[in-house]
Amino acid sequence: MTAALDRRTDYRVTFLVLCVGVASFSLLQSMVNPVLPTIEAALHTDQSTVTWVLTAYLVSASVFTPIIGRVGDKVGKERMLVVALGALAVGSLLAAVAGTIGVLIAARVIQGIGGGVLPLTFGIIRDEFPREKVASAIGTAAALLAVGGGVGLVIAGPLVDALSYHWLFWIPMIMTIVATVAAAVWVPESPERTPGRINVGTALLMSAWLVALLIGVSQGHHWGWGSTKVVALFVVAAVLLPTWVWAESRSDQPLVDMQMMRIPTVWTVNLVALLFGFAMYSTFAFLPQFLQTPESAGYGFGVSVTESGLLLLPQTIASFLGGVFAGRLAARYGSKALLVVGAALMALGTFGLTFLHGAAWLIVVESVVFGLAFGLAFAAMSNLVVDAVPQSQTGVASGMNTNIRTVGGAIGSAVLATVITSSVEPSGLPVESGYTHGFLLLALMATAAAVVALFIPVVRASTHVVPGPQAESEAELEPQPSRT
Known part of the structure; x- marks a missing residue:
C-alpha cells in the first residue's frame, strides 16, 4: 500500500506525460489538412481519393474514442493509454513511409485509435490528481486539443517547404514513442475499475x-x-x-450506459458539444482557405499556406491561455459560466467574421476571440461531464462527449462546404456571399450553443459505490449539488 501511495505522490510527472500524448494526437488532427494537394501530387492520386486521408482518420477516431475510454474504465486507464499511444506511434510510422494512398489511408485508420488518449487522460487526471487540481489540469489538457489544432495549421506549411510532408508524421511519431514509454513507466495503474465484460x-x-x-x-x-x-x-x-x-x-453490461447519457448535465453538455463542434471545426477548415483566396476574387488576401498559419498563430496562443486559466476561473465562477462565455465568444467572433472581414487585422482579432472561446469551452465541457458521472464511467462519458463534438464538426464542415461552394465565380472560386452565409450559419450555431449552455443543470455524481451489478446505474448516478 505504501509503495502504491508513493508511486502516486508526484502527479505532475503524470500530467506531463498526458500532455505529450494529447499534443501528439491533436497535431495529427490538423497538420494534414493544409497539405492535401501536396499529398495528392506526391502519391499520384486524385482529389476525391485524397480526402479519405481525412475521412478515415475522422471515422476511426470517432469509433475508437468512446470504446477505448470504456475499455479503460474496465481494465485500467494506464494500460489502455499505452495501447492508444502505441497505435498512434505505429500509425504515424506507417504514414511516414507510405508509398501509396491506400497505405496512407490505412495508417490514418490506425492513428484514429489514438483518439482514446483524450477520455483516458481526463479519467487519469480525476483518479490521480488532488481534488483542487482536477479542474485546472483538465482545462489545460482540453485546451491542448485546440492548441494542437492551431499549431498544426501554423507549422504544416513551413515543415513541408523545408523538409517534406512525411515529417508531418515523423514528428508526432517521435513525440508519441516518448509518451508511450513514459506512460508505461510513470503513469500509475488505475485505482478505479468498472466490473464486468465489454459488450x-x-x-x-x-x-x-x-x-x-x-x-x-x-x-x-x-x-x-x-x-x-x-x-x-x-x-x-x-x-x-x-x-x-x-x-x-x-443490456446488463452496456458499452455506453444510457442512464448515464440521460443525466441532465451530461445530455445538455453533449448537445452544446454538438453545436459548438459544428462551429469550431468548421473555422479550422475554412478560415485558412478564406485567407488564401486571391485578392482578384474581390475578397481574401492571397496569402500562402505558411502565411495563413502565422496569421492564425494568435488564435492558438489565446486557446492555450484560455485553457490554462479556465481552472482558476471555474473555481470562482463555475464551469457552466465558463461554457456560456466560451460559446458566446464563439458567436461574437463568427458574427464579426460574417460582417467584418475586409482587413487581415480584423481576421486576427476575430481569431483571437475564437481562441479564447475554444480554450474556455473545451475545459468547461470536459469538467462538467467528468464531474457529473461516477468515477468508474469517466472514460466512456468523456469519450462520448469528445465524439459528439467531432460528429458536430464533421457535419459542420460538410454543410459549410456546400454553402460556400453553392455559387462560384467563372474562375472556379466561391463567391464572397458563400463565405458570408457560411460564417453566419456558424454564428447561429454558436449562439444556439450559448443558449443551451444557460440551461445546463450542474450536479456532481456521488462517489459512493453500492455492491452489485446495479451500482453504476443506481447509486453512482445519484446527483449531489456542486459549484463546479
Whole structure:
C-alpha cells in the first residue's frame, strides 16, 4: 500500500506525460489538412481519393474514442493509454513511409485509435490528481486539443517547404514513442475499475451507425447529397442509431450506459458539444482557405499556406491561455459560466467574421476571440461531464462527449462546404456571399450553443459505490449539488 501511495505522490510527472500524448494526437488532427494537394501530387492520386486521408482518420477516431475510454474504465486507464499511444506511434510510422494512398489511408485508420488518449487522460487526471487540481489540469489538457489544432495549421506549411510532408508524421511519431514509454513507466495503474465484460455487440452497433453517418456526411459534398450512396448511408445510420440505443438500454453490461447519457448535465453538455463542434471545426477548415483566396476574387488576401498559419498563430496562443486559466476561473465562477462565455465568444467572433472581414487585422482579432472561446469551452465541457458521472464511467462519458463534438464538426464542415461552394465565380472560386452565409450559419450555431449552455443543470455524481451489478446505474448516478 505504501509503495502504491508513493508511486502516486508526484502527479505532475503524470500530467506531463498526458500532455505529450494529447499534443501528439491533436497535431495529427490538423497538420494534414493544409497539405492535401501536396499529398495528392506526391502519391499520384486524385482529389476525391485524397480526402479519405481525412475521412478515415475522422471515422476511426470517432469509433475508437468512446470504446477505448470504456475499455479503460474496465481494465485500467494506464494500460489502455499505452495501447492508444502505441497505435498512434505505429500509425504515424506507417504514414511516414507510405508509398501509396491506400497505405496512407490505412495508417490514418490506425492513428484514429489514438483518439482514446483524450477520455483516458481526463479519467487519469480525476483518479490521480488532488481534488483542487482536477479542474485546472483538465482545462489545460482540453485546451491542448485546440492548441494542437492551431499549431498544426501554423507549422504544416513551413515543415513541408523545408523538409517534406512525411515529417508531418515523423514528428508526432517521435513525440508519441516518448509518451508511450513514459506512460508505461510513470503513469500509475488505475485505482478505479468498472466490473464486468465489454459488450462487443453494442460496440459493433455503435461503430456501424457512426461509420455510416460520418462517411455519408464527409463524402456528401463530393458524391452529391441526393446520391444513392449518401442516402443509403443516412438510412443505415437512422436505423442503427435507435437500435443501438435500444440494445444498450436492455443490456446488463452496456458499452455506453444510457442512464448515464440521460443525466441532465451530461445530455445538455453533449448537445452544446454538438453545436459548438459544428462551429469550431468548421473555422479550422475554412478560415485558412478564406485567407488564401486571391485578392482578384474581390475578397481574401492571397496569402500562402505558411502565411495563413502565422496569421492564425494568435488564435492558438489565446486557446492555450484560455485553457490554462479556465481552472482558476471555474473555481470562482463555475464551469457552466465558463461554457456560456466560451460559446458566446464563439458567436461574437463568427458574427464579426460574417460582417467584418475586409482587413487581415480584423481576421486576427476575430481569431483571437475564437481562441479564447475554444480554450474556455473545451475545459468547461470536459469538467462538467467528468464531474457529473461516477468515477468508474469517466472514460466512456468523456469519450462520448469528445465524439459528439467531432460528429458536430464533421457535419459542420460538410454543410459549410456546400454553402460556400453553392455559387462560384467563372474562375472556379466561391463567391464572397458563400463565405458570408457560411460564417453566419456558424454564428447561429454558436449562439444556439450559448443558449443551451444557460440551461445546463450542474450536479456532481456521488462517489459512493453500492455492491452489485446495479451500482453504476443506481447509486453512482445519484446527483449531489456542486459549484463546479
